[in-house]
Structures are given as structure tokens and as C-alpha cells.
Amino acid sequence: MAFKVAIVGRPNVGKSTLFNRLVGRRIAIVDDTPGVTRDRRVHPGRLQDLRFDVVDTAGFEVAAADTLEGRMRAQTEAAISEADLIVFMMDGRAGLMPDDRAFADVVRRSGKPVVLAVNKTDINSAEAGVLEAWNLGLGEPVGLSAEHGRGMVELRDAIHAAMEEAGALEEEAVEAPAAVVDANAMVGDDIDPDEEDPGYDITKPVRIAVVGRPNAGKSTLINQIIGEDRLLTGPEAGITRDSISVDWSFKGRDIKLFDTAGMRRKAKVQQKLEKLSVADTLRAIRFAEVVIVVFDATMPFEKQDLQIADLIMREGRAPIIAFNKWDLIEDRQETLTELHEKTARLLPQVKGLQAIPISAETGRGIDKLFDAAFRTHETWNRRIPTGPLNRWLERATAQHPPPAVAGRRLKVKFITQIKTRPPGFVVSCSRPEAMPQSYVRYLTNGLRETFNITGVPIRMALRTSDNPYAHKAKKKR
Template identity: 60%
Template sequence: MSFVLAIVGRPNVGKSTLFNRLVGRRLALVDDQPGVTRDLREGDARLGDLRFTVMDTAGLEDATDDSLPGRMRRLTERAVGMADACLFLVDARVGITPTDEVFADILRRSGTPVILGANKAEGRAGEAGALEAWNLGLGEPLSLSAEHGEGLAELAVTLAPMIEAAEDRIEEAETDIDIDADAPAAARTKPLQIAVVGRPNAGKSTLINKIVGEERLLTGPEAGITRDSIAVQVNWGGTDMRIFDTAGMRKKARVQEKLEKLSVSDGLRAVKFAEIVVVLLDAEIPFEQQDLRIADLAEREGRAVVVAVNKWDVEEHKQEKLRDLKESFERLLPQLRGAPLVTISAKTGRGLDRLQAAILRAHEVWNRRVPTATLNRWLAEMVEAHPPPAPAGRRIKLRYMTQAKTRPPGFVVMCSMPDKIPESYSRYLVNGLRDDFDMPGTPIRLHMRGQGDANPYRNRKKSTPSRLSKHVRKGATKKG
């Protein structure tokens, strides 16, 4: 377990900018509008030779009720308790505010070591604010510029002894544990990448909190609380998973604000990098146009899809509703025919065991490989049962088939006249692959290729020998 540094401070002091600087890439959304970050985001930080975990937090606000700012504050205070140290950022250009003083007092009483950073201190405009930060009673402030990367060497010098002391504590704890030296080392596997997507207020953050078993993500009745994609590591039923909570996706015409556009694009990026996409629907209004677009996007990106219908605990007519859901699913999303549809309650946790089983099953199908010999026997049977068309009286011959890739399964058929094969016949083969090789719901890619597609000289005319080359060959013959 690595050293954890939580970056805390008022809204818009540059916490997310510094977080992105430390992890070396743009993971957190950054905007001039205050309060962009609302959840806890973790990343692997690198600062010189130091390696540690850095945590971006919501801006601390002077609210203690159940309002959105109050819930954000409680989540940040929880991060302070989880961290090994806190980097308390103030805005050197604004100076010390009464809110900074309130939170400095809270951090002093938390018992967590605190590093004071005066951000935006580049140039003369920040000098006065950096000096004023001494009044907070948290020791010498580090003059930083998250945007320009200034002051990071001084931050590394401050962090080094803290990280070293934390590593010593971990080593001491490990020596107290009786470890069997002859026991085989556990196999290290990459965590399963899962993106949870859906319309605003479908219950995505509530679902992930229930899976993790703690309040890691901000939830509430307000739509659109989550603004960027947050990754949460969890071992769910013995399987390591990395679950991405994404911002609710509305119709494109309704997305006007710059920040919401950034949030949606962040969610789309999470879909592209996921292995499994859980499309979360609201049981009261399932399969609206935006739900269909989101599911279709996941299929076009080649991701395995699991459809989860949330808020099932408040549904009164469950049997009739489930029958209507299945009928709508088959009719509206034929490209995902056979994909798992699971009813759940993110609030109570009911149905999460079925959701986990559906995710693992979808991942196994997404990675499935069929032997070439088996494929070609199958292809011969499919052609015999339903031969391809014969355009202009010339029958198309399907000669050979192989699986070119997995994740998702991709197949290549070598044939004559590939451009003459209608889409309906390709669908016939794809549906046959789904049924006969037990690949329900997963995207399947089928490519038709001609025998000479791989030959770059196929359509090149044979060149006529020039007089000079004839003369050279004639002279060579005489010499011989």
C-alpha cells in the first residue's frame, strides 16, 4: 500500500491542475468555474524519484448541512482521514480568506500531517499571498505554480521523509505477519475495466458505492452530480475490478455548457477504454432515446455490454414490467441480441450478485476464441443450409474462415466477389456465430475478403521489356 497524499483546499485554488501535474496526464477536469471536482479521484503520482498515490478532492466549503456543498465537504473530510498527509492549497493571488482560516483549524485538529502550499505564486502578484499564508499556523508555506510546474522540487524535498517513514511502518507491519515462504505467489492480473454509463440520475454513483461498500462517490437527488469519470478500484467477489463512474449523458441538443460538454466527452472516453460497459436504466423510464444511443455507442466501440435496470425495489408490477423490458430490448437493440439484462436496486443491493455474474460472463464471451478447423466445418454447414446469392448467375464461393482477433471476436472469410455479398447474408453468418458458439450479446466483427486482397501487385499490369533490357539479356546469352 503506497503513501497517500490528499490535495485539499477551497474551490478553484488549483487542486485538479496540481493533481494532473503530479500524475503526468489530464485525468481530472479543469475549468475556471469553481466546484468542478465533486468526488474523490486517485492517481499514481511521480515526483522525481518519489512514487505515491495522490488524491484530488472537492473544494472545501463552509457548509455542514445535507445540501450538495455540505455532502461534498463531508466527503473531503473523509479523504483527510484516509490520507497519510494533506497538501492544503491556498490561492496566493487572492490571499488568505476567512474560509481558509476555518479549514486550517480543522486540518490542525485532524491529526493528519499537513503541508501548506501557496498556489498561483508565480510572479509578483503571488508574493504577498504566499507571505500571508504564514498566519495560518501550519508552518512554512511552499510557493507553487501548478500550471507552470514551479515549486515541485521543494514539494519533493518535503514529502521524501514522510514517504520514507510510511514505508518503514509498512515493512515493520509485514515482518509481524507469518508468511509461508514455500507458498506460491499470487498471480498478478490486470483489473477488469468497467464503465457504468447512463442518463443523469439513473443511480450510477449509488451503484458503485454499494459495490465498494463505502461512500466513495457523491450521491443525492440532484441530477448531474458527477461531472467527470472517476475510477474506483475494488475486489468484487474475488475479481479485481476498476469501475468508472461517468457523468450522466443527455441528448446532444441539450448539452450547452462547456463544462457539461467536457463531462460527456470524459464519459465517452471511459467507454472507449473499458472492457465491459454497464448501461444503467431507470426502471420508471427505461429505453428512452438516449439510453438506446448510449448502448449503441458501446456496441460500435466493440465493448461487451450488460444492461442493468435500476430502482427495481420500487417497481410494483415486476412480472409484467420484466416481460415488457425484454420485448423492448429485443425490438429496440437487435444489435445486442442476447446481451444480459439484469434487474437491480443500487439502493438496497438486491440483484448485485446477478450483475456481477453477468459482467464476468460477458467478459468471458468477449474474449472467446474458436479454433479454425471448427469454424470451417461450421461455415460449410451454414453454406449448405443457405448458399450465398449468385449475382449475374455467378455463385459466390466462401472458401475459408478464421478468427483474426478477440475483444471483441473478429472473423475473416476468404471468398470470391466479397463486394457482392449482401448485408443480410453477413447478418445470417453473425447470428449463426452467436447461436452456435454461445456468444450472446457481444459485438461480432465479420470481414469478407477476396483471395487477392493481400497481394499489392494483384491489379498491376505486367510491364513490357524495354529494348535496352532485351539487348542486355541477348548479350548475356552470347557471353554464356
């Protein structure tokens, strides 16, 4: 098990900035606004030759347990209890604050080894903050600038000493060296959205993002799935800001779940922080494989619900609808029939879209939800041989021939699948620019029905083959 380092401290002292530097990617949202981070995030990190898991946490705040700040503090305390080493950060520019003393006592009582880091020491006036940090009684402070990379050598030495004392260095030494990562890479950049698989491999983890409007129950759903209060939840809308990944296993299948921030209508997103959260959600959608869209069953199919679902389909991801808060519905059979009818009518872009009623609060329907996710993922990866495709095309064009445009009938000659994830096909035909979209939809729907490609987007491209005699015609002129 990897050595785990938790970064804790007051709000806005630079914990997420240091986290991003240690993991080598800008995956945690950073802003000047205090309290940006709310959930704890775990990611493999490195500092020169050291390898460990680094945990980003919410800022410590004094608040009642039932408030949002109190629940954020509980998440941080859980990270402290799970960590092997605590990096306690304070702001060198602001100096020693009363909350720093209070939270230093919390860290000291945990009994875990502590590295005291004084951030924002890239200006001379911050040196006084380093001297004040001695008053906390947590050992020698390490002055650093997480934003500019100053003091990383000293931080490495302090972490190395703690790992050596814990006997973690021998375990790390046998591991293969981590790949060099691009500091400018974003979350999910290790996935190629157009990657082609030679076949469906059930041993590979499935990447599933959970998206939806604010307060639809996304974080509650993931907590119910994994069986612990891993993500911050509550009645307030818009609690989640970062896209948080959680590893899980269902029926022997490895899954990486992504909780995302709620997406409001674009016109309502004005603040910079919310824009950053929405951008993080869009990246999670783009690099997921299956995307679960959580609808509130008590008020489903709002305009924003439909826009989110349409965005997922345009990105080519495999969508599934989860009608949450099913425990609040009284006439369930009639409501379910109505919801399925609306799904087919309001989201015609993907026929056969899976729609499952669930309750994130009680856990009802979660097994069916993930069974549907695996079926959809397999369809999303499906490859159809060229022979059956062209036999189907011959029957389809014989039953419904292409139309005549400007007195000349269009010819459809050949079809082949060029990619999966989602299934993509190329149709060779004469004058592709003149082919009506209605006939393209006819071919797409025929593919779905014949080869059972339901519930996922299909890409259909039209091309014309080069005329080998075109140059001779030009010479005659």
C-alpha cells in the first residue's frame, strides 16, 4: 500500500496549489477565493525520487458539525486519520493566525508525523511567517512557494525523513519509476477519446462520470455505491466543485467513478469559480467512457437536463439516465411508463437509451444501473465485420433506394466500420454532399435495429471514391 501524505491547513493557504505541483497536473481547482476545495482528493504524487499518494483536503474552519463547513472539517479529519504523514500548511504572508494554533493541536493529537510547511515565502516579508511558525511546536518549518516551486528540495528532505522512519522507502524502491508527466496536462489527458480497441476487454477498468444539475444527488449516489461518506453531501446546491475520482469494484469489474460539479444553465454561470467547476465537469465528460446523467425524478426533463444529455451524446460518450429520488414517487409504475415515453420522445438522438429508476438515499436500483452501464459500455466498444455490414446495406438500399437529386439517382456502394468508442462508419457513395439527412438517419436507424447498437451514439460519415478516369476527361476538353 502506498505511503499517504495529507495536506491540511486553513482555507486559502495554498494546499491545492501544492497538491497540483506534487501530482504533476493541474487537476485541483485553484482560486483566490477561500474554501474552494470541499472534498478530499487522492492522487499518486512524486517529489524528485519519492513516490507517494497525496491527499488534497478542505480548509480547516471552526463551525458546527451540521453546517457545510463542519462537514468539510469532518472530511479533512477523515483524511488525517487515513494518512501516514501530514503536511500542515500555513500562510507565510499572513503569519501565525489563531486558527493555525487550534488546528495544529488537532494535528498534534492525531499522533501522526507532521511536516510544517510555510507557503507563499516568495517575497522577503514572508520570512517573518517562517519564524513565527516555530511557535506551533510542530518542528522545524519548511519555507516554500507552491506556486513557483521554491523550497521543494527542503520539503523532499522532510518527507524523506518521515518515510524513512516509517520504513516506507524500501517498499517504494522496488516499484517501477513513474512516467514523466506534463505539468500542463489536465485531468483525463491519459485517455484518447478516439482510441480504438481490438476487442472488448472486461479486465480494463470502466471510467464512469456522474453528472447532472446541482442537488440532483450525484455525490449521495457515489457515497451509497462505495458504502462510505467519501464525498461531501448536504441539502445545499452546488457543494461539489472539483471532479473527484473514486476507485471501486462491482461484480469483479474495476470501475473509476468521477463525481462532478452540478451544471447550471450557461446564462446563470457568472462567477469565475463556477466556470472553473463547469470546465472541470466538461473534461470529466470528455474523457469518461460511460456517463450517468442523474435526473431528479420529482422534476425530470428540465431544459438543463436535456442540454446535458445532448452534450454527452455530441461528445460521443455512452450515456445512461438515472431517475434519482425514486423513494419520493408514489405512483411508481405509471410514472416510470411516462418517464420512458418522455425519454424516447425528448432524446431521439440515441434510440434505446437506458433509463433506470434509483434512490441514492436507500440504494434501490443501483445494481440495475451498473448492469445497464456494463451493457452500454460493451455496445460502445462493439465492432461489426465488413461482410455482414455490406450484406445489410445491400438489403437496406434494395428495400428503400437512395433518392434522386437533380434528376440523378444517388448510388450507395460500400460501408465499413472505421472506429469504436463510439461506433463510427463510413459509407462510400456518389455525391455525398447531395445525400439527404433523412436517408442518413434511415441507414443509422437500420444499423441500430439490425446489429443491436442501442443506447449509444453512432457516427456516420459519407465519402466518395476517386474516379480513376477523371484526368482523361479533363484532357479531352
